[in-house]
Amino acid sequence: MTQIQTALAADITLHSLEQATAESPRARRNLLIGLWAGRRLGLPEAELPRYALDVMWVDHAEPGDADVIHKLAADFDAVGCCVGDQALRSELTVAQRRAYAETVLHLL
Numbered sequence: 001m002t003q004i005q006t007a008l009a010a011d012i013t014l015h016s017l018e019q020a021t022a023e024s025p026r027a028r029r030n031l032l033i034g035l036w037a038g039r040r041l042g043l044p045e046a047e048l049p050r051y052a053l054d055v056m057w058v059d060h061a062e063p064g065d066a067d068v069i070h071k072l073a074a075d076f077d078a079v080g081c082c083v084g085d086q087a088l089r090s091e092l093t094v095a096q097r098r099a100y101a102e103t104v105l106h107l108l
Contacts, residue, residue: 012049021056021103028099030056030068033092037072041079065092 014035021028034052043051054071061067069088076083 012053014049014052017049017052017056021099023103025096025099025103026059027056028103029092029095030059032095032099033068033072036091036095037075040081040083041075065089068092 017031021031031052034055035048037055038048038051041051055068058071059065059068069085069092072088073083073085
């Protein structure tokens with residue numbers, strides 16, 4: 001069982017997801033963008049880890065970032081919040097840079 005699967009099987013906490021993504025820049029990026037989007041969607045703090053995990057899982061649907069962008073855009077549309085693809089891609093880039101710094105650079 002992977003660390004992410006363990007986090008899913010257990011009570012999801014932000015701490016458990018941070019630990020599970022400590023060595024994976026892509027998983028950490030998806031965690032970060034999921035937390036950002038969840039906050040913008042107005043989700044309660046307690047629901048953020050579960051939402052971020054959903055974003056992490058959707059990344060396995062197809063190669064590239066389109067699956068993540070599609071999920072986020074659909075979720076924003078569902079609550080009447082207009083966030084364009086370009087804004088989502090820009091935020092994904094910010095999350096990618098932060099994830100790289102938090103996972104790869106701290107190992108050097």
